[in-house]
Amino acid sequence: MKKVNQQSTLTITPRSLDMQAADLLREQILSGSFAPGTRLLEVDLSAQFGLSRGTIRSALQQLTHEGLAVQYPYRGCAVCSLSAQDAWELYTLRQALETLAARLACDQITPERSQRLQAALSQLANAASQQNWREVAEADFALHQVIVQAAGHRRLQAQYKVVEQQIRLYIISCNALYSDLDQIVAEHQHLVNAIISGDATLAEQVAKSHNTDGEMLVEQLRQAEVV
Amino acid sequence: MKKVNQQSTLTITPRSLDMQAADLLREQILSGSFAPGTRLLEVDLSAQFGLSRGTIRSALQQLTHEGLAVQYPYRGCAVCSLSAQDAWELYTLRQALETLAARLACDQITPERSQRLQAALSQLANAASQQNWREVAEADFALHQVIVQAAGHRRLQAQYKVVEQQIRLYIISCNALYSDLDQIVAEHQHLVNAIISGDATLAEQVAKSHNTDGEMLVEQLRQAEVV
DNA sequence: AATCTAGAGATTGTTGACAATCAGCAAAAA
DNA sequence: TTTTTGCTGATTGTCAACAATCTCTAGATT
Numbered sequence: 001m002k003k004v005n006q007q008s009t010l011t012i013t014p015r016s017l018d019m020q021a022a023d024l025l026r027e028q029i030l031s032g033s034f035a036p037g038t039r040l041l042e043v044d045l046s047a048q049f050g051l052s053r054g055t056i057r058s059a060l061q062q063l064t065h066e067g068l069a070v071q072y073p074y075r076g077c078a079v080c081s082l083s084a085q086d087a088w089e090l091y092t093l094r095q096a097l098e099t100l101a102a103r104l105a106c107d108q109i110t111p112e113r114s115q116r117l118q119a120a121l122s123q124l125a126n127a128a129s130q131q132n133w134r135e136v137a138e139a140d141f142a143l144h145q146v147i148v149q150a151a152g153h154r155r156l157q158a159q160y161k162v163v164e165q166q167i168r169l170y171i172i173s174c175n176a177l178y179s180d181l182d183q184i185v186a187e188h189q190h191l192v193n194a195i196i197s198g199d200a201t202l203a204e205q206v207a208k209s210h211n212t213d214g215e216m217l218v219e220q221l222r223q224a225e226v227v
Numbered sequence: 228m229k230k231v232n233q234q235s236t237l238t239i240t241p242r243s244l245d246m247q248a249a250d251l252l253r254e255q256i257l258s259g260s261f262a263p264g265t266r267l268l269e270v271d272l273s274a275q276f277g278l279s280r281g282t283i284r285s286a287l288q289q290l291t292h293e294g295l296a297v298q299y300p301y302r303g304c305a306v307c308s309l310s311a312q313d314a315w316e317l318y319t320l321r322q323a324l325e326t327l328a329a330r331l332a333c334d335q336i337t338p339e340r341s342q343r344l345q346a347a348l349s350q351l352a353n354a355a356s357q358q359n360w361r362e363v364a365e366a367d368f369a370l371h372q373v374i375v376q377a378a379g380h381r382r383l384q385a386q387y388k389v390v391e392q393q394i395r396l397y398i399i400s401c402n403a404l405y406s407d408l409d410q411i412v413a414e415h416q417h418l419v420n421a422i423i424s425g426d427a428t429l430a431e432q433v434a435k436s437h438n439t440d441g442e443m444l445v446e447q448l449r450q451a452e453v454v
Numbered sequence: 455a456a457t458c459t460a461g462a463g464a465t466t467g468t469t470g471a472c473a474a475t476c477a478g479c480a481a482a483a484a
Numbered sequence: 485t486t487t488t489t490g491c492t493g494a495t496t497g498t499c500a501a502c503a504a505t506c507t508c509t510a511g512a513t514t
Binding site: 014041042043053054057071072073074075076077 | 464465466467468475
């Protein structure tokens with residue numbers, strides 16, 4: 001009789017109601033159901049979710065810490081709106097984190113990790129060949145996740161995730177499109193090769209130059225603000 | 228009759244009780260009053276502060292997000308304890324953030340900002356000449372704060388502050404000493420000069436090499452764990 | 455007409471009580 | 485003896501009610 005333990009896929013992991021509420025709200029925000037600027041009122045969400053206001057409050061505090069919501073004391077909470085300055089911050093910060101991740105992943109590269117990088121790169125190439133920019137975006141995120149995980153750095157992972165979420169929010173709010181899918185694949189090919197090569201300085205340099213989608217996003221927001 | 232407004236030093240800024248409680252707890256932790264591993268129980272703190280448990284709970288959630296506390300569902304909260312792995316993470320992450328800050332500060336350098344950098348550097352040199360390592364540590368932090376502020380990047384500032392706080396916690400828990408104060412001053416001199424020079428690539432390279440205290444900290448923790 | 459004041463509505467902030475979970479331990483069962 | 489079960493104490497998680505703050509508007513004052 002096999003014991004059910006914490007590593008089993010049969011485990012039910014308890015998750016407090018406030019965290020579940022935060023998860024659901026995050027999903028709504030990142031799927032575009034709650035546009036930037038949407039007010040997130042404790043009273044409304046409490047009624048909608050069938051939970052107490054305190055529980056919702058705790059969930060909103062969590063989202064505020066993740067940068068997805070902004071709190072206005074006594075006046076409500078809202079989904080975060082983004083300026084060009086915000087986009088610039090995210091793009092520069094993401095790049096710094098990805099550069100660190102590339103170097104550390106490279107320092108600790110293993111055959112198994114190489115395979116996972118290659119697999120993620122293949123997914124990206126497949127999505128690009130189908131001209132499906134949404135899947136390209138997802139494959140792009142997934143590839144970077146693999147790199148960041150390969151860095152073996154919990155804080156880096158946590159911080160990268162927060163940045164990624166905010167970037168997702170901005171992509172949705174801009175209806176950002178990827179204009180040159182082949183270039184994106186080529187850039188990522190170059191990055192993965194550099195990491196797998198074991199040359200940390202090269203990996204770092206390539207990651208530093210890896211900015212096509214970030215620059216595009218900042219530019220789009222800048223133009224939107226000028227109009 | 229002068230109007231009192233939000234920019235006046237006479238303004239009282241409302242700060243919710245939960246944030247005030249978080250401030251006070253943060254201070255206790257960073258001053259060493261609450262050692263790493265100390266249990267932070269809602270019931271005890273509630274009685275001690277004369278606030279409700281919910282308010283304390285919210286304060287602890289804030290500290291958990293800052294990495295100063297760890298939550299154990301249904302079993303209490305504790306001041307974060309640090310391993311060598313944690314120290315490594317902080318040191319590498321800090322370096323990446325400082326490198327970004329140096330580059331951005333350099334890109335946006337102004338005469339006024341140069342002066343502030345020089346002033347902060349002087350404070351560091353003074354502290355070192357008095358062989359007062361606590362003041363050296365504070366001057367070191369202050370100088371980096373000036374650099375990070377000069378980067379004009381709100382998220383970078385926020386993230387840097389979280390990392391800095393955690394580093395402070397670790398320094399206290401290790402009784403870390405600075406062994407070569409002159410070298411520290413020289414390194415910072417080099418960094419400030421690079422930023423002020425306006426050469427962003429140089430600023431970045433110097434910031435990347437700027438790691439004396441971080442490496443020392445990691446090494447001390449590694450030896451403490453071996454014993 | 456311009457400015458100030460008070461009140462109402464909307465919303466959050468805080469509280470104390472009840473509900474839920476966890477770990478440890480003693481007793482019962484195998 | 486080992487394993488299982490049930491209970492208890494300690495602590496958090498959640499709830500509904502009360503307290504506090506903010507913005508806006510109408511009325512009063514200058």
